[in-house]
Amino acid sequence: MRVDELDAKIVRLFTEEQRMSVLEASRILKVARATVQARLDRMTANGVIAHWVPQPEPRAFGFPVVAFCFLTINQDLGHDAVSRALAAIPEVIEVHTVSGDSDLMARVAARSNSDLQRVLDIIMATKAVVRSSSVIALNTHFEGRTLPLLEAAARG
Amino acid sequence: MRVDELDAKIVRLFTEEQRMSVLEASRILKVARATVQARLDRMTANGVIAHWVPQPEPRAFGFPVVAFCFLTINQDLGHDAVSRALAAIPEVIEVHTVSGDSDLMARVAARSNSDLQRVLDIIMATKAVVRSSSVIALNTHFEGRTLPLLEAAARG
DNA sequence: GGCCGCCCTGAGCAGAATGCGCAATGAAGG
DNA sequence: CCTTCATTGCGCATTCTGCTCAGGGCGGCC
Numbered sequence: 001m002r003v004d005e006l007d008a009k010i011v012r013l014f015t016e017e018q019r020m021s022v023l024e025a026s027r028i029l030k031v032a033r034a035t036v037q038a039r040l041d042r043m044t045a046n047g048v049i050a051h052w053v054p055q056p057e058p059r060a061f062g063f064p065v066v067a068f069c070f071l072t073i074n075q076d077l078g079h080d081a082v083s084r085a086l087a088a089i090p091e092v093i094e095v096h097t098v099s100g101d102s103d104l105m106a107r108v109a110a111r112s113n114s115d116l117q118r119v120l121d122i123i124m125a126t127k128a129v130v131r132s133s134s135v136i137a138l139n140t141h142f143e144g145r146t147l148p149l150l151e152a153a154a155r156g
Numbered sequence: 157m158r159v160d161e162l163d164a165k166i167v168r169l170f171t172e173e174q175r176m177s178v179l180e181a182s183r184i185l186k187v188a189r190a191t192v193q194a195r196l197d198r199m200t201a202n203g204v205i206a207h208w209v210p211q212p213e214p215r216a217f218g219f220p221v222v223a224f225c226f227l228t229i230n231q232d233l234g235h236d237a238v239s240r241a242l243a244a245i246p247e248v249i250e251v252h253t254v255s256g257d258s259d260l261m262a263r264v265a266a267r268s269n270s271d272l273q274r275v276l277d278i279i280m281a282t283k284a285v286v287r288s289s290s291v292i293a294l295n296t297h298f299e300g301r302t303l304p305l306l307e308a309a310a311r312g
Numbered sequence: 313g314g315c316c317g318c319c320c321t322g323a324g325c326a327g328a329a330t331g332c333g334c335a336a337t338g339a340a341g342g
Numbered sequence: 343c344c345t346t347c348a349t350t351g352c353g354c355a356t357t358c359t360g361c362t363c364a365g366g367g368c369g370g371c372c
Contacts, residue, residue, distance in 0.1 A: 001216060001217055002217075003217050011210050011212060014209060014210050015207075015209040015210065018207070018208050018209055021357080021358060021359085022358080022359075023357080023358060023359080024358095031320075031321085032320060032321045032322065033321095033322090033358095033359095034320075034321075034322085035319080035320055035321075037359090037360090038319080038320085040210075043210075046216055047213055047215070047216035048212055048213060048216045048217050049210040049211065049212065049213070050211050050212070050213035050216065051171075051174070051211050051300075052174050052208075052209070052210045052211065053170060053171040053174055053208065054167050054170050054171065054196075054199075054205040054208045055205065055206050055207050055208065055211075055300070055302065056167060056204055056205060056206070056302040056303060056305070056306040057203055057204060057205070057206035057302070058302055058305055059203070060157060060202055060203035060204045060206065061157055061158075061159050061204050061306065061309050062158075062309055063305060063309070066252070068224070068254070068261065079295070079297075080297070083297035083298070086297075087297070087298060087301070090304035090305040090307070090308040091305060091308075092301070093299070093300070093301055093302060093305070094296075094298065094299035094300065094301065095296075095297040095298055095299075096222070096293040096294070096295065096296050096297065096299075097293070097294045097295040097296075097297070098224070098291045098292065098293055098294060099291055099292040099294055100291045100292075102291075104297075105224065105291065105293070107299075109302075109305055135254045135255055135256045135258075135261065136254065136255040136256075137252040137253070137254055137261070138252070138253045138254060138255055139235070139252065139253040140250075140251075140252050140253075141235075141236070141239035141242075141243070141251040141252065141253070141260075142239070142243060142250065142251055143249070143250035143251075143252075143263075144207075144211070144249070144250065145243070145248075145249055145250065146211065146212040146213070146214055146249060146265075147212060148246035149212070149214055149219060149246040149247060149249070149265060150212040150217065151246070152246040152247075153217050153218055153219070177328080177329055177330090178329075178330075179328080179329055179330080180329090187349080187350085188349060188350045188351065189329095189330095189350095189351090190348095190349070190350070190351085191348080191349055191350075193330090193331090194348075194349080
């Protein structure tokens, strides 16, 4: 979908001030309320706004450790079956099929470095994963920063 | 912060049905409206609910390619300076300092595989990055799936 | 030039939700 | 027993939402 600057401004407003109402946004942007409504509906329908939900932050409730695990899987099962098995583990936040030496990459949260070992053991215990190699995130500078990209897309 | 099952149920409700109002949530959960309000306020104040904003999805507006780039940086500058330089590039969605052979890991979005090359060139042009090695996400099975972890934390 | 579709606009209205305050209740812990 | 804190139910004024409608501006198309 093509987005324009008004779309980006709307998203930015609702991002910066989450108490923003559609009505007030329309006042600030000096457009009709129905316009803001229509833009939001259109972006939601087209998936540009993928979700608008309270995002729990694992760091804030006891899972400060984040690791990226590169997994070599049991090829007999297939990627989808393995990702389903991984989806059953709550500590697994994210799974991609990737290019390169490994088959899958998973983002994993844990209570501590030793707890990470426990989670990795659970992953290996699924029998779906043959080998894993992990990289620990020592410091997260930023994440989920998609707004600048939306604005870049809006400019052309 | 410690979360209980009510907290998790509240987050689940607002995640599954984003048109949910505080009032209706209180009706469904059979608690007072003020309680739901208080829980949401508390979770927001403690960062358990990190953000509650429209999340733009790059795939939906022209950036279907996602890659994870492992960067070796110019040590003279330091991680923070480099991450600031990367923050100026809208295609860079996420940056972590990581353990292992590389210094930083960045999640990068791009319009296509060849466009990814363009973005990598921009990254290298900052002079902050000495070497990069990328892994392309061929298929995203799921991501941002933090709710199960919150529920696990709520159970104990 | 004239027609058409699309989007934005301003307005109105009923219904619903919010923000706020308050006193009472209940459970937990010292 | 007393204190503390979360929860509860209630009410009120204010605000927002969902919905609808007719009108106007604009670009594309024949």
